[in-house]
Amino acid sequence: MARIYISVGSNIDPAHYLRQANVALTRALGELTLSPVYQSEAVGFEGEHFLNMVIGADTDLAIEELVSLLKQIELDNGRKPGAKKFSARTLDLDLLLYDDVVCSSPIELPRAEILHNAFVLWPLADVAPTRCHPLNGTRFNALWSQFDKPSQRLWPVDFVWDSESQTQ
Numbered sequence: 001m002a003r004i005y006i007s008v009g010s011n012i013d014p015a016h017y018l019r020q021a022n023v024a025l026t027r028a029l030g031e032l033t034l035s036p037v038y039q040s041e042a043v044g045f046e047g048e049h050f051l052n053m054v055i056g057a058d059t060d061l062a063i064e065e066l067v068s069l070l071k072q073i074e075l076d077n078g079r080k081p082g083a084k085k086f087s088a089r090t091l092d093l094d095l096l097l098y099d100d101v102v103c104s105s106p107i108e109l110p111r112a113e114i115l116h117n118a119f120v121l122w123p124l125a126d127v128a129p130t131r132c133h134p135l136n137g138t139r140f141n142a143l144w145s146q147f148d149k150p151s152q153r154l155w156p157v158d159f160v161w162d163s164e165s166q167t168q
């Protein structure tokens with residue numbers, strides 16, 4: 001069994017697609033650990049605000065199977081294959097950590113974004129505060145407390161998981 005962490009992001013109908021991701025990942029992986037949901041300004045391009053969060057789970061799937069599963073869930077939820085890297089998206093699911101595995105090609109683990117993006121590191125520090133980054137051995141709560149916070153604006157939101165009639 002591997003402990004995994006997945007980053008979830010959306011800036012097209014984001015409340016709907018976060019709920020869809022939760023349903024699809026629960027179906028595929030079983031019990032999930034959900035971080036709080038954060039709203040954030042789009043980083044790297046002009047666009048609608050994002051909702052971001054991190055999901056933890058235990059799985060017997062291999063890394064490649066897991067990345068294929070995430071890609072299929074993205075496609076099932078309106079993700080346009082071949083869209084520009086920095087562009088609006090219905091659903092982005094990235095595997096951040098698979099136990100303490102370190103690898104780079106074709107699959108990058110741990111995902112470099114952990115150290116660069118507040119919208120990844122804050123929710124990861126929420127769900128795995130005392131877990132250590134596999135490359136530098138530092139706990140995620142310490143990495144978050146050292147992060148240059150004014151550089152990226154994000155804020156926690158009250159998120160309603162079980163109602164399609166709510167917008168957040």
Ligand SMILES: Nc1ncnc2c1ncn2[C@@H]1O[C@H](COP(=O)(O)OP(=O)(O)OP(=O)(O)O)[C@@H](O)[C@H]1O
Binds near residue numbers: 067096
């Ligand atoms: N840790 C990982 N998690 C998910 N996909 C990965 C990972 N490492 C490599 N990949 C591969 O990289 C491909 C592109 O994913 P990547 O997240 O880099 O770009 P994207 O999701 O298309 O765009 P963006 O970077 O704008 O989110 C994926 O389809 C997958 O095959």
Ligand SMILES: Nc1nc2c(c(=O)[nH]1)N=C(CO)CN2
Binds near residue numbers: 041043052085086
């Ligand atoms: N706030 C925010 N900005 C982004 C995000 C994201 O998930 N949240 N994802 C991107 C491409 O991976 C680019 N910019």
